Amino acid sequence: MGKIYTVTSCIVEINRLKRIREAATLAHAADDLVKANKEIDEWMSIAAELKGKYPVLFEALTSQISQDENPEEEIKRLNCAYENGEPNAKQLIREVSDLCLEGFRETMKRVAVTYDSWDWESDFVWSTQVNDVLAKLKSSPFVNSEKGVFAFDAEKVVQTLDLKGKLGLSENNEVPPLTLGRADGTTLYITRDIAYTLWKFKHAKKVINVIGMEQSLAQLQLKIALYAMGCSEYAENLVHFAYNLVTLPGYKMSSRRGHYITFDDVLTEAVQRAYEEVTKRSPLLSEEEKRKIADFVGLGAVRYALVDVDPSKPVMFTWERVLNFETNSAPYVQYTHARACSILRKAEREPETPAFELLTEKLERELIMNLAGFPDMFIEATEYYKPNMIADYANVLADKFNTFYNALPVIKADSQELSDARIALTRAIQIVMHNALNLIGVVAPEKM
RNA sequence: GGGCUCGUAGCCUAGCACGGAUUAAGGUGUCAGCCUUCGGAGCUGAAGAUCGAGGGUUCAAAUCCCUCCGGGCCCGCCA
Structure with a gap:
């Protein structure tokens, strides 16, 4: 559908520009002529590019559109008919729109995005x-x-x-x-x-x-x-x-010019990359497990990347940027969550009345303060429309937990009481991290 | 031409709404450590920034005001 749109718009645009050029020539408007020629050159090179990429489609659309002596007029007429509610136009436009929307839903389903309701502008x-x-x-x-x-x-x-x-x-x-x-x-x-x-x-x-x-x-x-x-x-x-x-590096994305990268491509590439990474790190896992992990790591990374930066900042798309699992914190936070889960699994107990007063280490205090700040952080994030705050929070919590993990033993703590308190703390961290990740649509895995 | 927006270490980003505990935070990359402990997608440390430039307000400015520079966007009987 995207290809059809791009090729069609290209052909129509060239037709339109040629008519402008003719008019400019007749009117002896030199400036307009130069401008039109320049734009025609640009579109001609785009056309050549598209013709090379999709030769069959390009030919088919060219011959179809050339049957219309003024395709733009025809588009106008169709739009008019549609708004007037003429059955044929309605049927045609809705059918094509539905095709687009179906594809749209399919893509969004991959990232578990669903919509409560849809409205037709018409x-x-x-x-x-x-x-x-x-x-x-x-x-x-x-x-x-x-x-x-x-x-x-x-x-x-x-x-x-x-x-x-x-x-x-x-x-x-x-x-x-x-x-x-x-x-x-x-x-x-x-x-x-x-x-x-x-x-x-x-x-x-x-x-x-x-x-x-x-x-x-x-x-x-x-x-x-x-x-x-x-x-x-x-x-x-x-x-x-x-x-x-x-x-895009070099030029801006433009579906009319065929300069774009689809979200589907990004998702596929991300999952593929994650799969290679999982295979490298955990070669002993079954194929099924590797696929499963690759899925939530790849998709998690894409979602994290989207929510991670202030949306008002300009972003340059590079595969390196989107798929760099070192820079992207989603796999890191997911890994940290899985680590916490692993401890809880091994502890094999859920202390009922842990002695929290035993958590006197500076790191432990910091972690507790961090957890306590979760609700306020969330309120602020919603109040000021800053979803990136949630991503940031999850990342900071993961950092602190990893430091704690490395410095202080949980299961093998000096006393059973201290161990209980740390297990409870780990559990709290795991719950909050899980919630934070869920809020930004990233899966919090128990194993990976 | 006018308006809007972004500009923080090599690179990516947080902090700016509410000026002060900020010696400007984190990641990546670089360099040096941790491979006998709960999962190394980890941890510890070092180097790296006159916060785009210049003025102003203030006891105090990355943060507020003005001017300028650079990138992006908009000013359609397109969406």
Whole structure:
């Protein structure tokens, strides 16, 4: 599906640019001509690349698309039909979308990500919800029309309602206007998203939109639109959790240009790498066990890598970075957890009333303080949308436990009482580490 | 052009919202140790940073304010 998308968009883009070039030539617009030629060159080289990679697909799509003299017009027409709810268009688009979503779900299932509910954006178009939003905005003093299209004057809202401070905008930050719909009557994404957001607030007090950083402006305009519609309480409870995009060394990821690495590839590669590692470290394990361990180590490493860094930081993708099990702490923390489990297994007892006062070593105190801080850390992580704090916490706890493990004997402690107390401490650490890992979706294994 | 965002040892990252116990923390890499103890995907130690640059506020700044530099993003009848 991704390949079809990439090739199609490439062919259509070249067609479009060629038409622009023709127009520029006729109009003797030198600047436009140079620009168009430059872009055509770029896309032609992408086309050559794609043709080499997928020759059969490329040929098939080229001949199909060339049957249309103006493929873009056809796309427009289809979109129009879809929004108008014409059965054929609906059936076609939903069928293709379903295929995409199916693949999406399949991939996410590999990392145990599930979704409570799914919504079709187009449902908001077919119902009255998007139109309601448009009507409400049009009746406000913040919308003006130009040549039949309506534009939302976000800056005017900010001025009128004095929102600069509230939104954390600097004095010289003028919010650009937002176009609300196309001339042909079809809807635009942000307008649909306003309707969708209002709907979300019917089901929740707080809405966190997890959307890439490049949509910061659009999300800001969405929030301002809520204020303009008199939903200031919603606006204040709407959070845009922005994350930075991953770039590839040399160029940015772009599915339209075929420059991307799929999540499936990353997962497969990670599990493969983990398998090699397990085989090297524990050659005596059965094939089945090795596969099992490779699975949770590889997937754990990927999940840890995703949650480990502040999402606002720019990240450069390299296989080395994602698959380096030395740098990535997931296998380390998992290993530490398995170690704690191993001690508990060997201890063969669960002391009922351990004498905690015997835990007087500095290391033991530190561990106890760390454990005690777990709830507060979790609250802070959720309060400020910082999942990386949980990953960090698990890592620090593992560090401290490993130091403790190395310095102080648990089972072979000087006295039975001290041993009991340390077993209880180990158990507590194991439970908290297990919980911390679970919170970030990483398996806490008993053996590995 | 305007706006937003990131900039911490060779590399990767934490700390910045709430300025002070920070002699700036961890990982990786480099170097030196631990292979007689509960799992070595481990532990101990060393070297490595004028916290992008410059001003300002303050008794005190990685943290707050201003200016500048560098990377990324946005300013569409795309999403």
